[in-house]
Amino acid sequence: MDGTAALPGAGKGSDKGPEKGSGEEKDKEAGTTPALIPARIRALNGRWRRIRAVGASRYRPRTLSGRWWWAACALAALATAALSTLGPHRVWGAVAAAGYAAAAWLSPSRPTDRGPADYGPTDRGPTASRGRRAAAVAASGAALLPLLILLATGRAQLEVEVVARSASLLLATGSPYVPHPEALADFDPYLPGMAVFGIPEALFGAGPLTDPRVWTGAAFLAALAACGRGLPPLWTAACPLVALPLAVGGVDLPVVALMCLGLTLAGRGRAGGAGLVLGLAAALKWTAWPALPVCLVLLRTRSRRDGDQGSRPVLRCAVTGAVTVAVLVLPVVVRDPAAFLTHVVAFPLGLTDTVSTAASPLPGHLLATRAPGGRAAAVLLLAVSALLMAVSLVVRPPGTVAAAASRLALGLLLALSLMPASRFGYLVHPLVLAVLASHRTPLPPEASVEGAPSGVPAPSRERAPDAPHARRHQ
Secondary structure, three states, X not given: OOHHHHOOOOOOOOOOOOOOOOHHHHHHHOOOOOOOHHHHHHHHHHHHHHHHHOOOOOOOXXXXXXXXXXXXXXXHHHHHHHHOOOHHHHHHHHHHHHHHHHHHHHOOOOOEOOOOXXXXXXXXXXXHHHHHHHHHHHHHHHHHHHHHHHHHHOOOOHHHHHHHHHHHHHHHHOOOOOOOOOOHHHOOOOOHHHHHHHHHHHHHOOOOOOOHHHHHHHHHHHHHHHHOOOOOHHHHHHOHHHHHXXXXXXXXXXXXXXXXXXXXXXXXXXXXXXXXXXXXXXXOOHHHOOHHHHHHHHXXXXXXXXXXXXXXXXXXXXXXXXXXXXXXXXHHHHHOHHHHHHHHHHOOOOOOOOOOOOEOOOHHHHHHHHOOOHHHHHHHHHHHHHHHHHHHHHHOOOOOHHHHHHHHHHHHXXXXXXXOOEOHHHHHHHHHHHHHHHOOEEOOHHHOOOOOOOOOOOOEEOOOOOOOOOOOOO
């Protein structure tokens, strides 16, 4: 049958076909028909949407290779070894510098379109393999090896001793706080839940396996693994801001990891689990408290996106988190409220005779120590930044885990920078949250861009947990 008979508008019983020079004749000469044009437009539109979806990952600007990143980390470790006044930090700097240098030597030397944290277990090829090996060497040399050396020599940061003593006091008296602290080592600025990491040493004595930093590090890695979002664990552990507290003793690591897990559970719609995890984090340190309102807003936004106007998930998360904090903190507060206020409130704010050593030259500390009335000004700026972050949650509530993690990272960065007593190590909170926010969920294989070269992993994107799959076109 002649194809012109099926053309729209062809005259009934006509054997002359369309008039020469008409649009239909031009379409025929070009090899197309009007009936095929909409299908081709839909196919092109679908392909364009897929290209836009992966534009941030596959088509983003090229960056420097991992070799330069690990070389910069080696220089930072050398600076720590040369400038730090703390013995464990100097040991870490000397050992970690060698680990980072080895990682830089193993890293791919050519520029790539991905950074050192982007190589996942599904990537193939020599470049990806070398990138993973370099990250493994960096994590071993900057975190594991310094930890083993410090454990063998019995050297640690002051926080390790504080946590171990607080656990002994908690088991003996019901309160982890010294009633009348005088020296710097007598103060415990953490909430009562932090003493849990010192219980193994309090029960079985000091040793490599009962050291509190082993348990804080294990809790950090376990919580990140439970996020299940394919976070780059090797790169995260090897980053200097994480590797240093892993080796010398960092109480902030389990706090931020539980915050990431709580946000992830909220993104999956598990309100009760998110409240429980964030309640545990809030019972460890005050820096976890801002995560709870961010999590509640995320749950509310997710419920509205699902068409559910009810507030049951939000209430379930809030009640679970509040009950968890109350069960873990209130018994200690009732047992000795004066000691609790002295250690947890007055000491971090600099209201005691003994001043905290957390004195990195961040804006809040510089303002508090070098300007008349600077401490009050720093506290005022801290309150203003908290108010602005609360307003941002109302005006533009986050709807995905990545958006919530980004908002929380920004808020904590402002708070830690404006605190009168702060140190650079606290920046591990916004760093790990930024890693969570920057992670991209892999696309299904069928959603990959047509014509992509073989051996290239499927592109990735961050999408809302409940977003429907894009329509697939034949």
